[in-house]
Amino acid sequence: MAEENPPPLKHYLTCSVCTEIFKDPVSLGCHHSFCSSCLQDFWAQAENKNCPVCKRKSSKDLVVNFSIKELAESYAGRQRSAPSEEAQVVCTEPPQRFDPSDEAQVVCTEHLKDIKWFCKEEQRAVCHVCEFPHHQGHTVVPLEEQVQELKQQLRPDLMALQARRSRHQELEETYEAMVPHLKVQRVKTERRIRAEFEQLHRFLREEEEARVKALREEEEQKRKRILLERKNLQEQIHSLSAVEADLQKDGLSFLSASTRSRTSARALLSGSDPQLLPGALLDEAKHLGNLAHRVWEKMGQRTTFSPVTLDPNTATHCLSLSDDLTSVRRSDVLQKAPNNPERFIQYSNVLGSEGFSSGEHCWEVEVGDHPHCGKYTQGTSITPTLKKTPERIRVQLDYDGGKVSFYDEAMTLICTYQDTFTDNIYPLFGVGPAGAARTRGVRVCGVSSRTKPCK
Numbered sequence: 001m002a003e004e005n006p007p008p009l010k011h012y013l014t015c016s017v018c019t020e021i022f023k024d025p026v027s028l029g030c031h032h033s034f035c036s037s038c039l040q041d042f043w044a045q046a047e048n049k050n051c052p053v054c055k056r057k058s059s060k061d062l063v064v065n066f067s068i069k070e071l072a073e074s075y076a077g078r079q080r081s082a083p084s085e086e087a088q089v090v091c092t093e094p095p096q097r098f099d100p101s102d103e104a105q106v107v108c109t110e111h112l113k114d115i116k117w118f119c120k121e122e123q124r125a126v127c128h129v130c131e132f133p134h135h136q137g138h139t140v141v142p143l144e145e146q147v148q149e150l151k152q153q154l155r156p157d158l159m160a161l162q163a164r165r166s167r168h169q170e171l172e173e174t175y176e177a178m179v180p181h182l183k184v185q186r187v188k189t190e191r192r193i194r195a196e197f198e199q200l201h202r203f204l205r206e207e208e209e210a211r212v213k214a215l216r217e218e219e220e221q222k223r224k225r226i227l228l229e230r231k232n233l234q235e236q237i238h239s240l241s242a243v244e245a246d247l248q249k250d251g252l253s254f255l256s257a258s259t260r261s262r263t264s265a266r267a268l269l270s271g272s273d274p275q276l277l278p279g280a281l282l283d284e285a286k287h288l289g290n291l292a293h294r295v296w297e298k299m300g301q302r303t304t305f306s307p308v309t310l311d312p313n314t315a316t317h318c319l320s321l322s323d324d325l326t327s328v329r330r331s332d333v334l335q336k337a338p339n340n341p342e343r344f345i346q347y348s349n350v351l352g353s354e355g356f357s358s359g360e361h362c363w364e365v366e367v368g369d370h371p372h373c374g375k376y377t378q379g380t381s382i383t384p385t386l387k388k389t390p391e392r393i394r395v396q397l398d399y400d401g402g403k404v405s406f407y408d409e410a411m412t413l414i415c416t417y418q419d420t421f422t423d424n425i426y427p428l429f430g431v432g433p434a435g436a437a438r439t440r441g442v443r444v445c446g447v448s449s450r451t452k453p454c455k
Contacts, residue, residue: 329441
């Protein structure tokens with residue numbers, strides 16, 4: 001078998017980066033040589049100081065290799081003056097060294113049909129033609145073996161990417177479900193807002209009519225009183241005028257009327273002088289003074305206030321909340337709501353809408369005969385079942401004192417939880433199945449007047 005021709009001289013004097021004859025060649029510790037400027041540019045692009053050929057890190061200072069430089073300049077001079085037979089014989093140059101930024105150089109471009117090997121040093125696929133002599137001393141393995149090895153190395157990354165993609169898909173589906181849920185929330189909340197304001201408007205209209213009616217009734221009463229007084233005065237004036245006319249007569253006419261006139265005059269003069277009645281005008285101050293405030297106070301007497309309202313965005317799917325967000329019950333029908341981060345998924349709980357960060361607060365919860373409220377827990381320990389299950393429980397929070405206490409209807413302490421609070425404290429309500437109980441859920445309300453107020 002004929003022996004293959006050795007590489008031409010130009011091969012040993014060519015820079016692997018620019019593929020031109022060396023200019024100011026420098027040699028690395030791995031014995032690979034490059035043009036000084038080409039190597040500097042390559043390192044700047046790669047942002048490291050690895051050899052462009054074998055990828056080994058170089059820590060050696062760059063010093064021009066004058067031996068190679070002289071050979072390169074001599075060879076270049078001969079090529080310019082008279083191309084040698086050696087140069088004319090060369091028909092192909094060795095494949096360019098691997099550039100990580102050029103994806104097309106991963107495989108041999110001259111023998112695509114015969115790609116069966118992979119050079120680990122140059123990290124590129126090669127054919128049996130290129131394997132020697134350009135890869136002598138390199139670790140060359142079958143291409144399929146390298147593919148399987150890389151797949152095995154990338155398997156953890158692949159699994160992590162698949163898990164990440166699944167998580168992205170879950171979140172995308174959740175966001176997709178949120179869009180129609182936003183509309184449901186808006187419609188429901190808008191309906192409730194309009195209903196609440198319609199009640200307020202009705203109250204204000206009724207209050208307005210009542211106050212206008214009272215104003216008109218006062219006007220009618222005082223108008224009648226004035227008319228009656230005016231009629232009496234007119235009668236008095238008529239009588240006084242008649243007596244005055246009799247007293248101004250002459251002769252027999254005067255004599256015949258004098259006795260009657262004297263009696264009438266004395267009777268008319270015996271009474272007190274007429275006076276204007278007090279309070280004859282409308283009491284505008286009574287109708288207008290602090291009108292808005294008095295209406296607001298009256299409105300407050302007709303509305304209810306709950307110190308704690310429930311947050312629908314935290315309620316697990318098996319819980320159903322009332323429109324005013326003060327009652328919650330266990331439902332057999334799961335509520336359609338997205339799994340947003342605030343929502344309880346595993347437990348049938350719901351949080352209060354506002355947290356407490358200071359001060360003292362208290363509220364009461366009507367539990368009725370709900371069986372889920374017959375026992376009480378403090379941490380992981382269960383307190384004994386009470387002899388009489390209360391229908392109403394008071395919760396008293398002293399944030400600054402780090403204490404939460406629970407009382408029954410008679411203000412008998414059920415249990416106390418002591419801790420140091422550093423963040424907002426939110427009321428939490430867990431509701432189980434009601435079973436055969438009359439009370440289907442629990443309701444948050446203000447402090448009952450039957451018990452002493454919070455301290």
